[in-house]
Amino acid sequence: MNWILDESHLPDLARGAALLGTGGGGDPYIGRLLVQEAIREHGPITVLDPDGLDDDLFIVPTAMMGAPTVMVEKVPRGSEPVVALRRLEKHLGRTAGATMPIECGGLNSMIPLLVAARTGLPVVDADGMGRAFPELQMETFSVYGVHGSPMVVASDREETVLIETGADDVRMERLSRAVTIQFGGAALIAEYPMSGADAKRTAVPRTLSLALGAGRTIREAREAHADPVQALQEFFATTIYRHLRVLFRGKVSDVERRTTGGFARGSTLMTGPDGGTLVLQFQNEHLIARRDGEVVCVVPDLICVLDDSTGEPITTEGLRYGQRVVVVGISTPDLMRTPAALATFGPAAFGLDLAFTPVEELSAVPVG
Numbered sequence: 341m342n343w344i345l346d347e348s349h350l351p352d353l354a355r356g357a358a359l360l361g362t363g364g365g366g367d368p369y370i371g372r373l374l375v376q377e378a379i380r381e382h383g384p385i386t387v388l389d390p391d392g393l394d395d396d397l398f399i400v401p402t403a404m405m406g407a408p409t410v411m412v413e414k415v416p417r418g419s420e421p422v423v424a425l426r427r428l429e430k431h432l433g434r435t436a437g438a439t440m441p442i443e444c445g446g447l448n449s450m451i452p453l454l455v456a457a458r459t460g461l462p463v464v465d466a467d468g469m470g471r472a473f474p475e476l477q478m479e480t481f482s483v484y485g486v487h488g489s490p491m492v493v494a495s496d497r498e499e500t501v502l503i504e505t506g507a508d509d510v511r512m513e514r515l516s517r518a519v520t521i522q523f524g525g526a527a528l529i530a531e532y533p534m535s536g537a538d539a540k541r542t543a544v545p546r547t548l549s550l551a552l553g554a555g556r557t558i559r560e561a562r563e564a565h566a567d568p569v570q571a572l573q574e575f576f577a578t579t580i581y582r583h584l585r586v587l588f589r590g591k592v593s594d595v596e597r598r599t600t601g602g603f604a605r606g607s608t609l610m611t612g613p614d615g616g617t618l619v620l621q622f623q624n625e626h627l628i629a630r631r632d633g634e635v636v637c638v639v640p641d642l643i644c645v646l647d648d649s650t651g652e653p654i655t656t657e658g659l660r661y662g663q664r665v666v667v668v669g670i671s672t673p674d675l676m677r678t679p680a681a682l683a684t685f686g687p688a689a690f691g692l693d694l695a696f697t698p699v700e701e702l703s704a705v706p707v708g
Contacts, residue, residue: 341392401533403528414496422459442467474623605624
């Protein structure tokens with residue numbers, strides 16, 4: 341069912357997007373403010389249910405790319421993603437009938453809403469990652485036969501670069517990353533143009549609704565003085581994500597973080613009250629969690645860090661020494677666990693020398 345998104349939805353949506361961003365995807369608070377301003381100026385946004393899309397609807401996803409550490413300081417003007425969209429429309433000789441997220445986490449759940457509010461386009465309630473990933477080829481779109489180029493990269497000066505790499509989405513990622521670095525480490529993009537039929541076949545469905553529901557769950561649990569993590573476990577059990585496991589509780593003891601090659605890379609050490617440790621490794625997003633040296637969650641399953649008292653998600657750039665946290669793992673939907681999907685965004689795609697094992701098997705004990 342289609343629905344209308346207005347300003348009142350944004351706090352819960354941003355909170356849920358931060359959770360699904362698995363530490364990355366950009367700061368959703370920045371995106372929330374941009375969308376809030378656009379809705380106040382242009383009115384609410386129509387959100388399209390993927391099952392009801394016309395097969396010939398022309399969809400152009402929009403997003404921001406770059407290192408999250410850069411995005412905190414290099415805030416978009418707000419016009420850049422529309423510039424990217426219009427340049428791609430001009431190149432293709434077609435007008436978009438809708439936009440859509442490429443990922444449902446962090447800032448990139450918000451950029452298509454900004455475009456939708458500014459242009460009057462509807463936004464599709466689906467995305468191509470079911471979370472956030474650091475590279476553009478890491479999309480269910482690409483896994484199932486929709487390719488990213490031609491794409492357009494736009495700067496804060498509204499300069500544009502058109503990139504065409506045919507079916508080579510890895511090459512598209514490399515070239516657009518180089519352009520983004522030249523644009524100051526962050527840019528806005530329009531890519532993966534597709535039909536409604538393509539979206540129904542390749543996208544992870546209803547992830548905007550998922551983010552909204554997750555954010556609402558955290559808020560309502562906190563208001564009821566209940567455990568947000570337990571509430572999230574019950575919420576995800578009703579979705580295609582199904583499983584949530586607590587991986588660790590403790591405090592942040594050390595964060596090593598650097599911005600290199602267009603990504604925020606590093607690791608976080610956490611220490612528990614019993615002396616146990618958890619180490620998280622990230623490339624924009626959390627990739628792997630090792631508890632006392634043993635793997636307890638790995639991509640593409642989600643690794644999320646929450647404030648232990650409020651349940652608020654903490655991004656990788658927001659991690660600080662001394663924070664009291666709870667780390668959870670969330671299973672991905674089945675279409676993200678196929679052999680083709682794992683070849684694109686499983687452990688080996690990040691140079692991790694281990695096979696994927698689902699979080700519900702690695703951490704068999706549910707929330708406790």
